[in-house]
Amino acid sequence: MTESSSLFRFSDMRQVVSNLPNPIESSKVKLSRRNLYRSNALKKARNAVFSSFQDFPVDSENIESFSFHKLQEELDNNLLSDLKEPEHLNIVKLVSSLVIPFFMEGIEDMVDDSFTKCFQRKKEVPWNWNFYLFFPWLLGAIIRYFVLFPFRLFCLIASTLVLVIALFLIQLFIRNTTTKSRIIQRCLVLYGGAWIMSLSGVVRYHGTRPKSGPNKIFVANHTTMLDFAVLLQIHPFSVLGQLHTGFVGFLQTYILDKLHCVWFHRDDLRDRELVRRRLKEHLKHEDVPPLLIFPEGTCVNNEYCVMFKKGAFELDATIYPIAIKYHREFSDAFWDSKSESFLQYLFRLMTSWALVCDVYFLPPQTKETEETPEVFAARVKRLICQKAGLVDVPWDGYMKHFRPSERFVEKRRHLIGRVLQEQLQRNIQPMS
Incomplete structure (x- = not known):
């Protein structure tokens, strides 16, 4: 210096x-x-x-x-x-072995949650985002809400009133049981057509049309309660389904019950054995409409197909698969009962342009000798998925109606806590 x-x-x-x-x-x-x-x-x-x-x-x-x-x-x-890493803490090892696995597990659940995707409506992309497209969209909205909707609503209400009056008169004046049943079935087929007309439905049917007969069960993928109307307008069916309340409950109890339908309560476990006995009795009769079952047990968004319940495949009956494919160009037919009521859903469809779908009647299937009901159900489901272009997933559709129990959540927390404790003890050493 x-x-x-x-x-x-x-x-x-x-x-x-x-x-x-x-x-x-x-x-x-x-x-x-x-x-x-x-x-x-x-x-x-x-x-x-x-x-x-x-x-x-x-x-x-x-x-x-x-x-x-x-x-x-x-x-x-x-x-x-x-700026140095403390000798008693290995940060890199701690993050790689402890934080990243839990982080990646959560990211994978959010990015690739194939169960939640089965019950999500596809978001509509707005197309009226500029000046010259806004006025055509506005004109279309006026037509849909102020022209088509009142006409469709009038057709539905008028057809319901006419059917109620017709059923009353049939019960009052016709005594022959066979003739009465045949006329009622014909009236309900026309009523199914009225529902499709009130939605401006365009339905294309492919394959052999269904026919009545003993020991037949028709199974189809399930997107909406209107699946039944789509099939009812060409042939009467005895449907198996959950009993609802409100407007849907009125239709089930007082109108559709004339087709010998089988209703059950999902929360009542005693209904299972009762339903099983009724189905076996139904298959023995020739004068009743064939059974129609939706094995998924819940509405799916018509892009996926969840697990088929094995109940319909344990009855040693001939299974007739039906594949229903809706097209979203004019409306989304999926009904999410957890986010909208049936009347809200009906209003959304009636204010859209049209209900367009394809229905495929596939060849009948029987259970093979060494085939279990679960394997048989999975095989039929694959046929429906291939024809309708649906993604085959193994999830149980009833899972969307239930939340994980407290015992499951607590066990999961205990497992994560134990893993965290072991990793911390392995990677963090006490300071000397």
């Missing part, structure tokens, strides 16, 4: 900063008198840090005009040299 130079001490940096008339600016740090002397606690902490830095020589004549950039560079060098 020469005589013209002296040792710059970090403890004297306060003097250097105080001699500067304006706040000191740097590309990395902004320092001013006010920030430097904000509190006594900051002073003490700053003095403790500065005391650990190494001093360096500087020209004593130019110490007051000492470049702050040089000072900042020295501060950065000292801070970076002191």
Whole structure:
């Protein structure tokens, strides 16, 4: 060190900063008198840090005009040299073995949750986003809401009233049971057509039309309660389904029950054996409509097909698969009963342009000798998925109606806590 130079001490940096008339600016740090002397606690902490830095020589004549950039560079060098991982904690190993697996598990559930995707409506992308498309969209909205909807609603209400009156007159004046049943079935077929007409339905049927007969069960994928109307307008069916309340319950109890339908309560476990006995008795009769069952047990969004319940495949009957594929160009037929009521759903369809779908009647299937009901159900489901272009997933559709139990949640928490404890003990060692 020469005589013209002296040792710059970090403890004297306060003097250097105080001699500067304006706040000191740097590309990395902004320092001013006010920030430097904000509190006594900051002073003490700053003095403790500065005391650990190494001093360096500087020209004593130019110490007051000492470049702050040089000072900042020295501060950065000292801070970076002191930034080391503590010996008692392996951060890399801890993150890789503990944090990342749980993080990735959550990300995988959010990105590829194939169960939730089965019950989600596809979001509509708006197309009326500019000036010259807005007016055609507005004209279409006026037609759908103020022309088509009133006409469709009138057709549905009028057809329901006519059917109720017709059923009353049939019960009153016709005594022959066989003739009465045949006329009622014909009236209900026409009523199914009225429902499709009130939705401006365009339905294309492919394959051999269904026929009545003993020991027959028709099974189909399930998207909406209107699946029954789509099939009812060409042939009467005795459907197996859950008993609802409100407007749907009225239709089930007083109108559709004339088709010898089988209703059950999902929450009542005693209904299962009763339903099983009724189905076996139904298959023996020739003068009743054939059974129609939706083995998924719940409505799915017509992109996926969930697990088929094995009940219909245990009855040693001939299975007639039906694949129903709705097209979204004019409306989305999926009914999510958890987010909208049936009347809200009906209003949404009646204010759309049309209900368009294809119905495929597939060749009959019988259970093979060494085939279990579960395998038989899975085979029929694959046929329906291939014909309707649906994704075959193994999930039980009833899972969407239930939440995980507290016992399951608590067991999951206990498992995660035990894994965390083991990983922490393995990666963190006590300080000496």
